Amino acid sequence: MTLNISSTEQNYIKAIYHLEQNGRPVNTNDLAAQLATTPASVTDMIKKLKQKKLINYKAYYGCTLTENGRKQSLLIIRRHRLWEYFLSKKLGFNWDAIHEIAEELEHVSNTELINKLDAFLGYPKVDPHGDPIPDANGNIATIEHAVLGGGTLGKRYVVAQIGSQLPAVLELLDQKHIKIGTIIEIKKRFDFDQSLEIKAGNKHITQISKELSQHILVKEHE
Amino acid sequence: MTLNISSTEQNYIKAIYHLEQNGRPVNTNDLAAQLATTPASVTDMIKKLKQKKLINYKAYYGCTLTENGRKQSLLIIRRHRLWEYFLSKKLGFNWDAIHEIAEELEHVSNTELINKLDAFLGYPKVDPHGDPIPDANGNIATIEHAVLGGGTLGKRYVVAQIGSQLPAVLELLDQKHIKIGTIIEIKKRFDFDQSLEIKAGNKHITQISKELSQHILVKEHE
DNA sequence: ATAATTATTTAGATTTGTCTAAATTTTTAT
DNA sequence: ATAAAAATTTAGACAAATCTAAATAATTAT
Ligand SMILES: [Mn+2]
Ligand SMILES: [Mn+2]
Ligand SMILES: [Mn+2]
Ligand SMILES: [Mn+2]
Numbered sequence: 127m128t129l130n131i132s133s134t135e136q137n138y139i140k141a142i143y144h145l146e147q148n149g150r151p152v153n154t155n156d157l158a159a160q161l162a163t164t165p166a167s168v169t170d171m172i173k174k175l176k177q178k179k180l181i182n183y184k185a186y187y188g189c190t191l192t193e194n195g196r197k198q199s200l201l202i203i204r205r206h207r208l209w210e211y212f213l214s215k216k217l218g219f220n221w222d223a224i225h226e227i228a229e230e231l232e233h234v235s236n237t238e239l240i241n242k243l244d245a246f247l248g249y250p251k252v253d254p255h256g257d258p259i260p261d262a263n264g265n266i267a268t269i270e271h272a273v274l275g276g277g278t279l280g281k282r283y284v285v286a287q288i289g290s291q292l293p294a295v296l297e298l299l300d301q302k303h304i305k306i307g308t309i310i311e312i313k314k315r316f317d318f319d320q321s322l323e324i325k326a327g328n329k330h331i332t333q334i335s336k337e338l339s340q341h342i343l344v345k346e347h348e
Numbered sequence: 349m350t351l352n353i354s355s356t357e358q359n360y361i362k363a364i365y366h367l368e369q370n371g372r373p374v375n376t377n378d379l380a381a382q383l384a385t386t387p388a389s390v391t392d393m394i395k396k397l398k399q400k401k402l403i404n405y406k407a408y409y410g411c412t413l414t415e416n417g418r419k420q421s422l423l424i425i426r427r428h429r430l431w432e433y434f435l436s437k438k439l440g441f442n443w444d445a446i447h448e449i450a451e452e453l454e455h456v457s458n459t460e461l462i463n464k465l466d467a468f469l470g471y472p473k474v475d476p477h478g479d480p481i482p483d484a485n486g487n488i489a490t491i492e493h494a495v496l497g498g499g500t501l502g503k504r505y506v507v508a509q510i511g512s513q514l515p516a517v518l519e520l521l522d523q524k525h526i527k528i529g530t531i532i533e534i535k536k537r538f539d540f541d542q543s544l545e546i547k548a549g550n551k552h553i554t555q556i557s558k559e560l561s562q563h564i565l566v567k568e569h570e
Numbered sequence: 571a572t573a574a575t576t577a578t579t580t581a582g583a584t585t586t587g588t589c590t591a592a593a594t595t596t597t598t599a600t
Numbered sequence: 601a602t603a604a605a606a607a608t609t610t611a612g613a614c615a616a617a618t619c620t621a622a623a624t625a626a627t628t629a630t
Contacts (some may be wrong), residue, residue: 217464230456236449242439
């Protein structure tokens with residue numbers, strides 16, 4: 127008998143998974159903000175998730191995922207990212223439109239569907255935003271990329287991951303010709319606001335705000 | 349402001365659309381049976397659908413779709429059949445497994461998603477069961493195929509459509525090497541039970557019960 | 571240490587979709 | 601025409617998920 131997890135519950139544990147990446151137990155208000163709901167609703171749902179043994183929870187303290195809760199979350203994230211890959215690479219959607227659609231598709235939880243989709247896509251390792259795709263057992267690669275903002279003048283980097291799903295961020299990156307795999311050389315750093323002048327793809331010179339530079343995750347070139 | 353139709357409401361109007369094909373207004377009990385719910389629940393939902401102007405309804409009489417209700421139903425059926433085509437032709441699912449999965453996918457109602465999917469699939473005209481796929485405006489081709497059971501001895505037919513989504517039916521057809529496009533010649537008709545002996549695909553001789561023969565829809569060969 | 575602020579939980583309602591059991595209407599049979 | 605059967609609706613309850621407003625606990629500032 128496999129535990130049934132409603133779409134709403136799925137959204138909750140996925141949000142808890144993401145907030146847990148900050149290293150602290152997830153508190154009620156942050157979870158409410160993330161899910162665009164009220165703290166009172168979160169308290170209600172948290173009790174239910176505890177009963178289902180998907181999270182650990184102590185009143186007035188916060189919650190963390192149980193081992194099973196973490197696995198279930200990663201299987202949802204797997205579905206989400208595989209669909210994003212499909213929408214981008216097969217249907218031709220721009221990367222700023224796929225997250226929202228994948229938010230719905232991720233809840234169709236037929237295991238064979240997802241594994242066949244994975245095969246059809248050629249077992250991609252990362253989604254169009256550079257985020258790693260968990261395998262069928264809920265294992266995820268832990269890649270720790272550096273923030274472009276912290277890079278060194280004159281050095282060349284490769285864009286590996288974007289630290290945001292916001293269409294506004296992705297649209298801005300489009301305009302600056304920055305995508306996954308783009309080679310970036312940091313030309314200048316302006317002391318006043320920590321903004322950068324960069325050369326993208328050996329072609330385009332542009333300015334990048336500090337805020338934006340912190341959402342561009344890179345690895346060193348060569 | 350486009351009317352929001354919940355997944356449950358979508359299932360109801362789709363069921364009404366299908367039952368309406370019998371030519372009579374749809375009555376409460378049949379709808380309850382089709383949706384595996386109770387007549388009382390159907391009465392409740394019917395009131396809601398009437399308020400949303402998706403159906404016409406007279407108490408103790410039955411309901412029919414309004415023009416808009418019909419269009420919305422056909423857009424759901426469009427999504428359902430395009431996903432079935434994708435599952436079959438791109439992911440390699442057998443035709444007896446796709447209906448159930450499409451029952452979930454059909455509720456993801458992003459118009460651009462469906463139109464891009466349609467393009468990706470090459471604008472298919474029919475789904476893997478031979479059912480016509482409505483276009484983006486909710487127009488559907490009206491194909492009237494004959495039932496194999498009513499065919500003439502010695503004549504050759506082409507399988508064009510299957511009148512059932514039941515895995516049991518589709519599995520049986522698999523076993524008899526009958527699929528969409530298969531050429532069938534009726535060899536004998538047994539008076540006792542109206543069963544048929546046929547040759548399928550110019551190769552396989554098999555017996556077909558009357559019940560099964562009524563679910564195989566055909567057009568004449570050549 | 572006390573007060574003020576912030577975070578969290580509880581209480582009580584609401585909406586959606588469902589159900590069982592009872593009442594009512596319609597249809598069919600005698 | 602009346603009775604029996606079948607179909608449909610109503611009444612009342614319930615579970616899931618949500619909300620607002622009020623109560624309580626924890627944290628922070630003075
Ligand atoms: Mn996403
Ligand atoms: Mn992504
Ligand atoms: Mn189907
Ligand atoms: Mn079909």
